[in-house]
Amino acid sequence: MQHLPSPDATPAPRPPLRVGLLGIGVVGSGTARVLVRNRELIAGRAGRTIDLLMVAARNLPRARALVGPDVEVLADAMRVVRHPQIDVVVEAIGGCTVARELVLEAIAHGKHVVTANKALLSEHGCEIFAAAQARGVMVAFEGAVAVSIPIVKALREGLAANRVESVAGIVNGTSNFVLTKMRGRGLSFDKALHEAQRLGYAEADPAFDVDGIDAAHKLVLLASIAFGTPVRLDAVHVEGIRALQAEDHHHAEQLGYRIKLLAVARRHAEGLELRVQPTLLPASTLLAQVDGAMNGVMVHSDAAGVTFYYGAGAGSEQTASAVIADLVDVARLADALPVQRVPALGRQLHVMAAVPALQVDELPTRNYLRLPVDDAAATLPAALRAFSEHDITVLAHRETAGEAPHAGALAFITGEATPLQLRPVLAALEGLPGVRGPVVRLCVQPLS
Numbered sequence: 397m398q399h400l401p402s403p404d405a406t407p408a409p410r411p412p413l414r415v416g417l418l419g420i421g422v423v424g425s426g427t428a429r430v431l432v433r434n435r436e437l438i439a440g441r442a443g444r445t446i447d448l449l450m451v452a453a454r455n456l457p458r459a460r461a462l463v464g465p466d467v468e469v470l471a472d473a474m475r476v477v478r479h480p481q482i483d484v485v486v487e488a489i490g491g492c493t494v495a496r497e498l499v500l501e502a503i504a505h506g507k508h509v510v511t512a513n514k515a516l517l518s519e520h521g522c523e524i525f526a527a528a529q530a531r532g533v534m535v536a537f538e539g540a541v542a543v544s545i546p547i548v549k550a551l552r553e554g555l556a557a558n559r560v561e562s563v564a565g566i567v568n569g570t571s572n573f574v575l576t577k578m579r580g581r582g583l584s585f586d587k588a589l590h591e592a593q594r595l596g597y598a599e600a601d602p603a604f605d606v607d608g609i610d611a612a613h614k615l616v617l618l619a620s621i622a623f624g625t626p627v628r629l630d631a632v633h634v635e636g637i638r639a640l641q642a643e644d645h646h647h648a649e650q651l652g653y654r655i656k657l658l659a660v661a662r663r664h665a666e667g668l669e670l671r672v673q674p675t676l677l678p679a680s681t682l683l684a685q686v687d688g689a690m691n692g693v694m695v696h697s698d699a700a701g702v703t704f705y706y707g708a709g710a711g712s713e714q715t716a717s718a719v720i721a722d723l724v725d726v727a728r729l730a731d732a733l734p735v736q737r738v739p740a741l742g743r744q745l746h747v748m749a750a751v752p753a754l755q756v757d758e759l760p761t762r763n764y765l766r767l768p769v770d771d772a773a774a775t776l777p778a779a780l781r782a783f784s785e786h787d788i789t790v791l792a793h794r795e796t797a798g799e800a801p802h803a804g805a806l807a808f809i810t811g812e813a814t815p816l817q818l819r820p821v822l823a824a825l826e827g828l829p830g831v832r833g834p835v836v837r838l839c840v841q842p843l844s
């Protein structure tokens with residue numbers, strides 16, 4: 397840095413940005429805490445102070461204890477979103493019903509909105525973004541996806557020159573924590589989930605985490621930004637992690653893979669592939685090494701090539717980091733013309749175009765198949781014959797005798813085949829003598 401501006405060039409001070417916070421749970425309390433702790437530093441970056449003026453909370457004494465005497469605490473969130481002294485509303489309530497009403501009311505009253513509520517935006521984003529555009533206010537949501545990773549900004553701004561080909565990510569900290577603890581420490585599913593809840597990672601309803609719904613919410617937002625298309629939640633193929641068994645982790649490991657709940661959005665000539673499902677990733681890939689409550693996102697785009705983003709996927713101050721980054725954007729740009737701000741989804745709404753969603757049943761992938769058998773060595777030749785008769789390539793296989801009698805297993809990695817193409821061979825395998833149950837199938841993604 398060679399020339400610092402002279403003191404005369406110091407801009408006139410701008411009035412503080414006045415924040416109304418709705419909810420003081422995990423996200424709200426972290427936001428309040430970091431705003432106070434890093435007040436000067438944040439003001440230096442935002443060009444003005446960011447003041448928490450009001451909090452709406454159900455538990456008033458708890459809220460007062462958290463925010464201290466200088467912040468007004470109210471039971472009625474509607475009063476906050478309509479209050480003339482509030483410039484920006486941080487929605488940290490969660491859910492879709494009350495949160496939707498409050499966000500729309502805040503917009504109608506000319507308030508900017510910051511939210512980490514991915515369920516709300518994936519269900520009602522079109523309505524909310526349109527209302528915000530019509531009213532000329534910002535809706536910012538960095539905290540809605542992979543909290544500590546600025547992936548919304550990266551896709552929307554850092555990669556603005558690129559045609560994105562695919563986005564693949566581990567975007568649910570809770571399920572990644574559960575999978576990591578089950579694989580590494582042999583914890584049961586219930587124990588690992590309980591631990592994730594205790595650490596404040598899980599959604600109010602943890603079924604959202606382990607059934608892949610939360611990851612689908614996030615994928616919808618990432619795909620909208622990456623591909624410039626309004627994406628509906630029902631366009632995403634979603635499978636969770638409940639049905640995974642310890643032995644699948646074991647077989648995957650032996651075959652050189654790890655199982656992750658992977659969210660994928662990929663552009664094809666005919667439309668978009670959108671899926672969230674437990675997936676085998678080669679153990680050496682960056683995504684396979686994202687463990688615990690961490691998240692990782694890999695983007696393939698035409699000019700930048702492969703870029704990879706890693707960071708905490710859940711947590712109070714980790715989410716606050718993203719929420720406050722959005723508040724800094726609002727502080728800088730609240731007075732700018734709407735056209736001078738970065739659009740919420742990275743493009744002006746009128747250039748967003750619908751793209752058809754493809755059926756994953758018709759898309760080829762490699763596959764992991766596990767077959768419970770009485771005697772692995774005895775069944776292997778017939779199983780390999782069945783693959784060959786159905787023109788399915790076997791890239792690798794593994795047999796385990798099992799500790800008890802009749803508790804063997806055969807595990808296979810197939811070449812590319814669609815779920816529809818696999819159906820006849822699965823039926824043939826299940827009909828072989830000595831096969832004890834249905835074939836378990838998981839998708840394999842050889843992502844580099």
Ligand code: HSE
Pocket residue numbers: 540542543567568569570571597598599605610709710711
């Ligand atoms: N329940 C979410 C997760 C929190 O585990 O990733 C952050 O969105």
